[in-house]
Amino acid sequence: MSVPFPEILGHEYVREGLWRSIHEGRLHHALLIQGLSGVGKRTLAETLGRTLLCDAPDQGPCEECSHCRRTSLHIHPDLVIIGRDDILGIDEELMAHRDERVRKGKEPVGSPIDVDFMRKLGGWLTQRPWEARRRLAIVVDAERMNVQAANAFLKSLEEPAPGAVVLLTSSAPTFLRPTIRSRCASVRLLGVPQGLIEAHLIKNGVGATEARVRAQASGGSLARALQTRPPLYDLRDQLLRRFGGGKDAEVAAYVASSMAASADVDRHEALHLFATLLRDIAVLQSGGSSDLLVHVEVSDAVVRAAAGDVDALALFSKVIEARERVAGNANRASLWDDLLHDAGSGG
Ligand SMILES: [Zn+2]
Numbered sequence: 355m356s357v358p359f360p361e362i363l364g365h366e367y368v369r370e371g372l373w374r375s376i377h378e379g380r381l382h383h384a385l386l387i388q389g390l391s392g393v394g395k396r397t398l399a400e401t402l403g404r405t406l407l408c409d410a411p412d413q414g415p416c417e418e419c420s421h422c423r424r425t426s427l428h429i430h431p432d433l434v435i436i437g438r439d440d441i442l443g444i445d446e447e448l449m450a451h452r453d454e455r456v457r458k459g460k461e462p463v464g465s466p467i468d469v470d471f472m473r474k475l476g477g478w479l480t481q482r483p484w485e486a487r488r489r490l491a492i493v494v495d496a497e498r499m500n501v502q503a504a505n506a507f508l509k510s511l512e513e514p515a516p517g518a519v520v521l522l523t524s525s526a527p528t529f530l531r532p533t534i535r536s537r538c539a540s541v542r543l544l545g546v547p548q549g550l551i552e553a554h555l556i557k558n559g560v561g562a563t564e565a566r567v568r569a570q571a572s573g574g575s576l577a578r579a580l581q582t583r584p585p586l587y588d589l590r591d592q593l594l595r596r597f598g599g600g601k602d603a604e605v606a607a608y609v610a611s612s613m614a615a616s617a618d619v620d621r622h623e624a625l626h627l628f629a630t631l632l633r634d635i636a637v638l639q640s641g642g643s644s645d646l647l648v649h650v651e652v653s654d655a656v657v658r659a660a661a662g663d664v665d666a667l668a669l670f671s672k673v674i675e676a677r678e679r680v681a682g683n684a685n686r687a688s689l690w691d692d693l694l695h696d697a698g699s700g701g
Pocket residue numbers: 407408409410411415416417418419420421422423
């Protein structure tokens with residue numbers, strides 16, 4: 355038996371449970387889909403939404419009925435999506451309100467969700483659907499509702515109009531008002547397994563080794579794995595050149611200064627990259643084969659670096675310690691200083 359909602363990667367148990375609820379007609383009228391950023395919350399919300407408006411859903415939207423054709427284009431009269439940077443829908447009153455805000459320079463909506471808009475949306479949800487069996491609203495990053503907006507919207511969750519469904523997503527649900535949270539059924543998305551992400555990237559034309567590195571660095575976030583990250587790959591090339599020649603302390607100093615200088619590289623990911631490179635060099639220095647490398651596609655440069663003076667294993671341990679300090683919420687600014695100091699004193 356295939357898993358419902360096949361266009362979604364991972365989250366099999368959640369998909370099965372949701373489909374069963376829809377099939378048995380007992381889906382809660384308000385869902386809070388929570389999970390880390392990039393894990394697929396909006397995709398799930400939109401797929402669920404399309405299924406709920408579809409004429410003949412079978413394990414997901416049929417993709418053929420007139421509802422499906424329009425929901426996929428975001429031009430269905432009974433669907434409104436408050437996205438991170440956009441409001442999608444064709445209801446004249448709601449869109450007029452959005453356009454008014456754009457005119458006043460209050461958009462994009464990325465920041466707080468407007469109390470007036472949420473009040474209007476609540477009213478819209480109580481009206482009879484134009485064409486589908488129900489009206490449906492998706493609010494992405496629902497924690498953007500401030501107290502007033504949340505209060506204005508609360509009634510829609512407390513006393514929903516017949517058939518109306520609200521799907522909220524949030525990667526920071528603790529910032530949602532408790533009154534909102536308590537009126538929603540919770541759907542939790544965990545990370546997508548690395549193997550699935552890797553296979554998905556390969557299917558989408560990414561080379562096998564790069565797919566592995568990106569899947570490993572993704573932390574279970576498909577969105578993050580799908581982003582190409584040239585700055586990180588540039589940094590890798592620079593690091594490998596340094597590893598070839600320098601002493602440990604010089605290498606660490608170089609890494610620290612390049613981290614500090616490059617604003618477009620996420621520090622955490624850079625640290626991860628640094629750790630996996632050192633790990634590869636340590637593998638070679640301890641006699642391991644180059645088949646074992648994570649960074650296989652630059653194996654020549656890794657081999658050259660391993661032939662140099664860097665004590666990769668010692669540096670690796672220090673990087674891992676530093677990474678744990680980051681995970682323990684240590685002050686990020688001091689991280690590189692610590693690393694420098696450690697490398698200087700021990701290396
Ligand atoms: Zn359909």
